[in-house]
Amino acid sequence: MKKQHRFSRSFFWLLILLSPFTYAAPKAPTIAWMPTQYEAPAQYTITWNMWWGTNGNEWRLIQNGQVIHTATLQPNGQNAQSASLQLSAVEEGNYAYKVSLCIVEGAQESCAESPVKNIQVGAGNSGSDLKKPATPTLDNIQGNLDLSIGTVSPEIKWNKWSGESGSIWHVNQNNVRVYSQNISPASQQSGSHQINLTTEGDYVFKIELCNQDLQQELCSESASETVTVIKSGGNPNPDKPNPIAKPGGGYTLTQAEIDAMEGQLTSSEQFQLVKGSIETRSNVEVEAVTPGRTDNPENVKRVEAILNETLWNYTFPERHQDYSYTRFLRAVAKFKAFCGTYSDGRDSDAICRKSLATMFAHFTQETGGHNPNSAIEEWRQGLVYLRELGCSETGPGCEYNNECSPATWQGETWPCGKNADGSFKKYFGRGAKQLSYNYNYGPFSQAMFGDISVLLNDPDRVARTWLNLASAVFFFVYPQPPKPSMLHVIDGTWQPNSHDLSLGITAGFGATTNIINGGIECNSSSGQEKAQSLNRIAYYKKHAESLSVPIPADEQLGCANQGRFDTQGAGAMLISLDQDWSYHADMPEGKSFMCKTVGYQTAYSLLIPGDYQKCVEKHFNVEVVE
16 A cells, blocks of 8 residues: 555645735835935946845836836845946936835835935036035834823934935924934934824824035935824724833733734635634534434534445445444534535535545545455445554654654644654554644644644544544645635535636536645646546545435546646635734834735644734734733
8 A cells, every 4th residue: 555645744734825915015225325426427326225125026216206217126035136227428417316116016016215315416406515415314113102001202213324424413203393403524423312292193204414504405314204103092003013112122912903913814705714614613522422312413413314324334344443433423523514504505415415425535545445356346445544554653664753853843833742762753644534744733633622732742543533534524624725625615615716717627526636636646748537536536426326416417527637726716815824024114123013824834823713823922022911
């Protein structure tokens, strides 16, 4: 028997990045140092840098308010970007330059601008010897301030690292100068001023660095920083968190703010449908289930009416003894949506029958005997293997624990259990889904017990208890973005969009094979079904016949001509959480203080209560308070 873990390695955690619905602005660029005075006609080069942060895909040079050059860029994650443009034969005059770094997607764009760089060519327009100072840089100011928490007194700090000096600087608040201070000439200049804000509203600050004589004042302006002052009374800003600095370091956020941020990620109809489909019952309720019990949950009673113990024994006569009918009913009981009742007019019994036939066909392929010489037909040879063939707790090999090292993020997130001799437990394939690896045992344990350590410390529990079948139902109801769940394919919740259809993916049995093992069995170069897929189709037809499931003539049973599910399909939904690295000029340290959904497995999942808070606490040195 071949190892049966080939698709359970990815399990439901194999995610692919979704294209975002909106685009965060890139981090603001800075025009590099350059001389600011030239003889006319002049030739000089404008060079800009963005040292770290959200990349753009287009940049523009703005001269005196007009775009004079546009060029595309290749984004490179959070790494530096830079570009330059040489300008020739520039005529006498004063020129104000800005660089705009943008993310452009179709008709939508989001841009961030550099501070102004002022260049004087020839005598310029000043009419005197007065020189314009180099542009000052305003430090980031904490952007969300709450009067209900305490005094609001942001410190306005600025620097000018080189270039022409100024003799006076001003704090400009909402286009009004509210503070001025003389300053000594120097190549490097800086200043600060604390300002009290007593009313709610938006405050836009910038620094003006100036030189002046009796006739005029010549100034350079920093980029603007916006401070939003609120008086929440404990009610969070619904759009972004309001981190409050703690004495000694770190920040506080309120539980209401955490809940509001998480709510933004979980409010979609698609997410709510998925969340409902994975709802579980307590293990106390589950372990009380026995065949024919009056108080069995309604979905268990539906399964019993369709598949009694006699039919179970007939369908799986060669099964391992630990795959009992009672354990199957308990696996069903754990997940309310499996063979559950639909209140919107869908035929609950028909969906249940089709779900069982689909699941059993895949059981037969994955853990079946596949013995053509047996007196038992192949479609009835399912559930033969309980543990991966050739693997045992004490024998050599089959460790499946390379990711157990605490030096790996998987080992840190899902700490592996240890034997008496200090060696790691083994996480080889177990149960009807042949669950493998600590990064699958941990999440499954969380779903079953609300505690990752239960199965990490005792992985064989997946084989010797009702979890051997619950792991398969778990896989059946959970999505694997960008793939939908098999349940949602069968019950019609998932409907292929135009992109899915362009890949040849329709709502039939073939789509469930694509979900399970599409990378191996689907999208055949010859256009012919692979042997494994042909097996599944044959088994499905027989199980469907046994369970009185009609197979429409136009149902796509194979997947040879189906492409892979991808991020443009109707099943694309992100679940894992990671730090939101986007730059926010109005937040402390420019950080977002939020987590975002991503298309790769991380330590945190939106489907697990409390994980969003854990993600924020981990990445932003945050303490959550009531």
